[in-house]
Amino acid sequence: MAHEQDPDATGQYLQRLAADGNIEGCRFLAEQAQLGTTIPAAAARAAAESCTLLASRPTLRGYWRLEAAKILIRIDHSGGVDLCVRLAEDEPIRSDWRLDAAEAAVNIAVGCGASVFSGLAGDPTMYASARVYAALRVIRYDKEHAADLLVSLASNRGLSQESRVRAARSLVDLDPTRAATVCTGLLESHTFPPYLRIAILDLLTRLGDQPTEDLHEVFVLDTQFEGGLLGRQTPRNPHDD
Known part of the structure; x- marks a missing residue:
């Protein structure tokens, strides 16, 4: 409603809300987009840039990097999937978060499941239980492998x-x-x-x-x-x- 009454002012506000790595602002925009609210293109780009920045920051805790990537998936499917795959392959991140990243990617892009989960199952830096779980997820794609x-x-x-x-x-x-x-x-x-x-x-x-x-x-x-x-x-x- 506010966007319809004053689209310029609302668009600028939403753009500022998602800028400068404000993850909560990005989350709000993603939720609004899922509810069917029209999000100005500039605000969507700002949110995507902020999420990409946060998810790619190695000094940030893995949990928040994953949250940023998940939010991005809701704004930009392709970019979010790519980020989640990269997080799943990022060895310093905790094993359960890496599995979570893989699941988030596969929920959107089923075709990447075999390679992502196979990689996790064979990764010696993963917890043993996480490696077994990843191997079990490969069954859906290639039972022999x-x-x-x-x-x-x-x-x-x-x-x-x-x-x-x-x-x-x-x-x-x-x-x-x-x-x-x-x-x-x-x-x-x-x-x-x-x-x-x-x-x-x-x-x-x-x-x-x-x-x-x-x-x-x-x-x-x-x-x-x-x-x-x-x-x-x-x-x-x-x-x-």
Whole structure:
């Protein structure tokens, strides 16, 4: 209404509101645009420039950079998607924010999902759980490549054990044959705690595999090792007494 009564004054006000990196002003303009309010082109450009400036500033906290990129998506789809992809690939930013940036980009540009999430799944600077999540998102685009990523993650000794088991669990329905191979390899490890070994054994059972008697021995807790370190326990011979 105000824009219709005095478009010049309103346009100048909205332009100032979005200028100089004012993220709240940019958010207001984005919300108005979504409500169907006519936003003057100069004000929209000012908001886009401010959001691009904020999202591209490496000294700014990752959360605010991501917020700026998300606001830009609502004003300029193409520019916002490009910024979100760049943020998803920006290693210093926290893993969960990088995933959030990827999701924001893919919501608008579905076609970039495979490459963005594959990159995150293979990025050693990402948290292990975030890498597994990214690999699972690849399933939507390329199941075979997603299976490759999950096998790699499950076999990666540098990742947390919980994340490796989660990757193996995700393979069960996606690629049962490779899942059985991965699970058998995990179960043979003496470093996994009993609760994770039980989870792996359950996965093998679901796959129809019957673990050998040797594999069952991995559940025995060797109390001779300090801190409950796991290993094989030799049965006591009663004749040794």
